[in-house]
Amino acid sequence: MALLDVENLTIEFPTRRGTLRAIDGVSFAIDPGEVLGVVGESGAGKSLTGAAIIGLLEPPGRVAGGRIMLDGKRIDDLSQERMRAIRGRQIGAIFQDPLTTLNPLYSIGRQLVETIQTHLGLSDRDARARAIKWLEDVGIPAARQRIDAYPHEFSGGMRQRVVIALALCAEPRLLIADEPTTALDVSIQAQIIALLKRITREHGTAVMLVTHDMGVIAETADRVAVMYAGRIAEIGPVRDVVKTPAHPYSEGLMGSIPSLEHRVERLRQIDGAMPRLTAIPAGCAFNPRCPAVFDRCRTERPELLPAGATRAACWLHAGGR
Amino acid sequence: MADIVLAASGVTRDFDVSRPWLQRILAREPRRTLRAVDGVSFAIPRGTTLSLVGESGCGKSTVARLAVGLYAPSAGDISFEGQALSSARAQPALRRKMNMIFQDPYASLNPRWRVRDIVAEPIRAFALLRSEKDIADRVAQLLTQVGLAGADGEKFPHEFSGGQRQRISIARALSSEPDFLVCDEPTSALDVSVQAQILNLMRDLQQRFGLTYLFISHNLAVVRHMSDRLGVMYLGRIVELGDGETLFRAARHPYLRLLLEAIPDLAMVGRARTPVGGEVPSPIDPPPGCPFHPRCPLANDRCRAEKPAHVVADGVEIACHAVEEGRA
Amino acid sequence: MQALARFLDSDFLYSFRRNPVAVVSALVLAICIGGAVLAPLLAPYNPFDLASLSLMDSFRPPAFIADGDASHVIGTDDQGRDLLSAIMYGTRVSIFVAALAIAFALTLGTAIGLVAGYLGGAVDAVLMRIADVQLTFPAILIALLVDGILRAALPREFHDRMEIWVLIFAIGIARWPQFARTVRGSTLVERGREYVMAAQVIGLSSRRIMTSHILPNVLGPVLVIATLNLGLAVLDEATLSFLGVGLAPTEPSLGTLIRIGNNFLFSGEWWITIFPGVTLAAMVLSINLLGDWLRDALNPRLR
Numbered sequence: 001m002a003l004l005d006v007e008n009l010t011i012e013f014p015t016r017r018g019t020l021r022a023i024d025g026v027s028f029a030i031d032p033g034e035v036l037g038v039v040g041e042s043g044a045g046k047s048l049t050g051a052a053i054i055g056l057l058e059p060p061g062r063v064a065g066g067r068i069m070l071d072g073k074r075i076d077d078l079s080q081e082r083m084r085a086i087r088g089r090q091i092g093a094i095f096q097d098p099l100t101t102l103n104p105l106y107s108i109g110r111q112l113v114e115t116i117q118t119h120l121g122l123s124d125r126d127a128r129a130r131a132i133k134w135l136e137d138v139g140i141p142a143a144r145q146r147i148d149a150y151p152h153e154f155s156g157g158m159r160q161r162v163v164i165a166l167a168l169c170a171e172p173r174l175l176i177a178d179e180p181t182t183a184l185d186v187s188i189q190a191q192i193i194a195l196l197k198r199i200t201r202e203h204g205t206a207v208m209l210v211t212h213d214m215g216v217i218a219e220t221a222d223r224v225a226v227m228y229a230g231r232i233a234e235i236g237p238v239r240d241v242v243k244t245p246a247h248p249y250s251e252g253l254m255g256s257i258p259s260l261e262h263r264v265e266r267l268r269q270i271d272g273a274m275p276r277l278t279a280i281p282a283g284c285a286f287n288p289r290c291p292a293v294f295d296r297c298r299t300e301r302p303e304l305l306p307a308g309a310t311r312a313a314c315w316l317h318a319g320g321r
Numbered sequence: 322m323a324d325i326v327l328a329a330s331g332v333t334r335d336f337d338v339s340r341p342w343l344q345r346i347l348a349r350e351p352r353r354t355l356r357a358v359d360g361v362s363f364a365i366p367r368g369t370t371l372s373l374v375g376e377s378g379c380g381k382s383t384v385a386r387l388a389v390g391l392y393a394p395s396a397g398d399i400s401f402e403g404q405a406l407s408s409a410r411a412q413p414a415l416r417r418k419m420n421m422i423f424q425d426p427y428a429s430l431n432p433r434w435r436v437r438d439i440v441a442e443p444i445r446a447f448a449l450l451r452s453e454k455d456i457a458d459r460v461a462q463l464l465t466q467v468g469l470a471g472a473d474g475e476k477f478p479h480e481f482s483g484g485q486r487q488r489i490s491i492a493r494a495l496s497s498e499p500d501f502l503v504c505d506e507p508t509s510a511l512d513v514s515v516q517a518q519i520l521n522l523m524r525d526l527q528q529r530f531g532l533t534y535l536f537i538s539h540n541l542a543v544v545r546h547m548s549d550r551l552g553v554m555y556l557g558r559i560v561e562l563g564d565g566e567t568l569f570r571a572a573r574h575p576y577l578r579l580l581l582e583a584i585p586d587l588a589m590v591g592r593a594r595t596p597v598g599g600e601v602p603s604p605i606d607p608p609p610g611c612p613f614h615p616r617c618p619l620a621n622d623r624c625r626a627e628k629p630a631h632v633v634a635d636g637v638e639i640a641c642h643a644v645e646e647g648r649a
Numbered sequence: 650m651q652a653l654a655r656f657l658d659s660d661f662l663y664s665f666r667r668n669p670v671a672v673v674s675a676l677v678l679a680i681c682i683g684g685a686v687l688a689p690l691l692a693p694y695n696p697f698d699l700a701s702l703s704l705m706d707s708f709r710p711p712a713f714i715a716d717g718d719a720s721h722v723i724g725t726d727d728q729g730r731d732l733l734s735a736i737m738y739g740t741r742v743s744i745f746v747a748a749l750a751i752a753f754a755l756t757l758g759t760a761i762g763l764v765a766g767y768l769g770g771a772v773d774a775v776l777m778r779i780a781d782v783q784l785t786f787p788a789i790l791i792a793l794l795v796d797g798i799l800r801a802a803l804p805r806e807f808h809d810r811m812e813i814w815v816l817i818f819a820i821g822i823a824r825w826p827q828f829a830r831t832v833r834g835s836t837l838v839e840r841g842r843e844y845v846m847a848a849q850v851i852g853l854s855s856r857r858i859m860t861s862h863i864l865p866n867v868l869g870p871v872l873v874i875a876t877l878n879l880g881l882a883v884l885d886e887a888t889l890s891f892l893g894v895g896l897a898p899t900e901p902s903l904g905t906l907i908r909i910g911n912n913f914l915f916s917g918e919w920w921i922t923i924f925p926g927v928t929l930a931a932m933v934l935s936i937n938l939l940g941d942w943l944r945d946a947l948n949p950r951l952r
Contacts, residue, residue, distance in 0.1 A: 041512035041514060041515070042483075042512055158600075185539070186376060186539065186540075187579065187580060187601075188600060189583075190583035190584070191598070193585065212512060213585065215584065215587060218586070218587050219585045220585075242587055253513060253514055254587065255517075256513050256514045256517035257542070258520070258540075258542040258546040259542060259545075260541060260542045260545060260581065260586050260588075261588050263545055263546060267517040267546065269517040269518045269521055273482045273485070342774075389850050391846060391849055391850065410852065416852050417851070421846070423847065424843070428842045428843045428844065429844050429846075429847060431862055431865075431866070432866065442847075446852065490847075497851060
């Protein structure tokens with residue numbers, strides 16, 4: 001059974017000019033120990049989906065439909081109180097900016113020990129020993145000495161390591177990582193990705209990795225979901241989505257990324273921009289930018305359809321035009 | 322001899338990072354300086370692109386600002402069209418030949434100005450056109466050239482997406498009819514599909530107007546796509562400088578080799594790799610000798626003590642003892 | 650027409666209409682200002698017309714208590730002035746002084762803040778230390794000091810004629826540092842933005858960059874401070890007049906009225922000080938509440 005099961009998730013933002021639907025019928029599942037990459041351009045709704053799963057949607061945003069199941073139990077309708085207990089213990093979270101997760105007033109050791117004690121109920125000594133072990137695990141040199149240091153005494157890369165330790169120290173079964181490497185330099189980014197991969201594999205943690213960086217997804221994820229305008233455009237094994245994308249949007253996205261391996265005269269480009277929430281086109285939201293658009297795309301919205309090894313929300317895969 | 326648009330030789334730039342005067346006196350601290358750029362030399366031939374690539378704190382953005390005269394070098398010389406940059410900047414006819422494109426499409430356009438006034442600002446500043454009618458026509462032409470509609474001039478910047486704003490920024494840069502554009506991370510704030518649009522546009526414009534680019538980026542793949550020549554910076558120094566394709570095919574400096582090894586790439590699905598260890602040291606307190614030695618797998622005693630000089634081999638300039646000694 | 654339509658549809662107006670405190674404050678303020686501006690038309694009497702005053706009418710209590718007189722709704726003062734008319738005219742004086750003083754402080758402070766923030770270095774250090782020193786004294790003390798110096802420096806007769814301008818100058822001088830500090834802070838932020846760099850690259854002069862690029866972008870917070878300071882300036886004027894260094898009792902401002910009434914507070918004629926006092930409090934409170942709302946409405950992060 002899947003560890004996380006998101007069914008038909010819909011997120012809305014009531015505004016004075018009507019209700020905006022930011023996420024519209026998104027469904028996916030993550031198995032234990034699996035890494036699901038969620039990619040898309042800014043405004044596609046990938047971070048919102050992550051926030052909804054950990055119960056940290058910022059008001060006035062709200063889950064307006066569908067359900068989120070963790071380990072067979074529904075979690076999207078829990079009270080703040082119950083959700084707080086699940087956050088940390090069962091779902092860990094890493095965000096782009098480590099400083100938003102770390103409390104600048106407490107030493108990192110205190111934050112780790114507190115989290116470990118709250119969720120695992122260990123004694124002071126055991127919790128501290130466990131915290132030191134975690135810091136060593138995430139590659140903080142001289143962990144025994146540095147455990148009493150404050151967040152500002154660490155560099156950006158080291159801080160993100162601490163955040164990873166903090167997110168995983170209560171041994172959650174699911175980790176939501178939202179752009180965990182975006183704020184870091186390339187050489188540091190590679191270290192953090194390698195670390196995340198190793199640690200989650202060791203602990204069998206399922207990961208939802210939200211990022212706009214296809215390179216990171218390609219190296220880290222088992223499966224990938226490509227989001228566009230609040231819906232999943234394509235979902236499938238990472239190799240297939242990257243090498244043989246079935247949705248014209250994924251195809252354009254992959255083609256627009258400059259490669260290190262070879263140089264091309266012109267990059268593939270998708271003309272135009274993602275629609276604003278106030279003006280999502282009828283039919284397939286991608287149809288005004290799509291090179292393969294035909295009549296049906298303009299009127300009827302496609303659901304995810306089997307397309308080779310992946311599933312794509314595109315009428316091209318409905319058995320011919 | 323090639324027609325050089327911009328040349329830098331031995332350019333160094335220090336910043337005073339001391340605490341305010343009173344606090345410094347009370348704490349009896351000496352002045353502290355940060356050497357953001359340390360002895361950088363390069364030349365950009367007309368109609369080509371030189372890219373500078375490196376991680377944060379390597380000084381690449383400082384070089385960009387030095388190149389358009391926003392900062393004055395602490396030491397060394399920069400020349401533009403064969404004249405000292407400062408005297409070139411003093412002549413409007415030469416000053417208008419250089420312009421800049423910025424990183425943040427949200428901060429680079431004055432939010433209180435209409436797009437037509439933003440784009441027309443250089444035209445008015447250099448009095449390139451006098452009548453309002455001519456200016457309006459020219460602005461509409463520029464907006465069309467960058468892929469916007471002429472009528473977009475009536476709108477304000479907040480009505481546009483990030484990619485469209487970057488197009489406006491490019492139209493403004495083109496409006497002074499420049500030969501030379503400094504592009505400081507022009508696509509790093511954009512989504513990849515939009516990045517592709519902007520990079521393609523910049524290449525088209527370069528061919529059409531014979532533009533010369535100094536292109537600053539942290540993204541090696543983007544740099545590979547854009548550059549003729551490439552300089553890799555680390556802690557204020559150019560550690561390797563040469564023809565772009567040569568550098569990508571046969572990188573020699575250990576830093577560039579490790580970077581190329583570290584970057585996630587689409588072609589790398591499922592492959593494991595060895596990341597570079599360590600982090601970039603603080604430029605306020607750089608390590609002695611070669612600045613890269615604490616992270617370098619090839620470092621020896623000489624690297625820890627002696628700053629490597631630039632050596633030219635096969636048209637590539639490299640500052641590395643290991644390469645020089647044949648250890649790499 | 651189009652601009653009006655845009656304004657009516659704006660988030661700004663929407664946030665105003667959704668905030669009852671702001672609406673009530675604006676209403677109170679509109680009544681105060683309307684009554685003050687239109688005083689010559691609305692007020693039952695002209696309290697500045699000394700010829701019409703009669704001591705026979707003095708100390709009349711408000712109409713709604715015993716011995717009250719319907720011709721003086723809220724009574725009269727020690728000179729026999731109709732209190733309602735005096736308050737309307739007094740508010741007029743108070744608002745005039747406060748508005749001009751703040752306009753003066755705003756202009757001076759904004760100019761100094763722009764220059765200090767944009768040029769930085771020694772210019773910045775000197776200007777800001779002056780502001781710091783001044784900020785360590787209460788504004789009212791500075792105004793008293795300036796008023797005293799001008800009183801001593803100017804010929805007596807000239808000073809009397811220019812009294813109201815001296816008051817405006819004194820309050821304005823006392824209130825510029827806050828504007829300067831705020832504008833300097835915002836200027837420092839704007840100066841580092843890329844649109845300013847773009848203007849520098851094409852070689853625009855510092856003056857041009859300050860006035861056409863930075864100034865329009867730092868005016869938001871200035872507007873908020875101006876509103877909040879307007880309330881304080883009304884109080885400054887009232888305090889100075891209460892202390893007797895403000896305006897003459899012949900053309901009383903709110904402060905002067907309160908001072909006059911204060912003498913009779915314990916002898917039973919409470920209305921002479923209470924009604925001007927309540928007017929002052931209501932006006933200052935609504936200005937402040939409106940300023941608070943404005944600050945939130947202009948702060949994009951709180952939306």
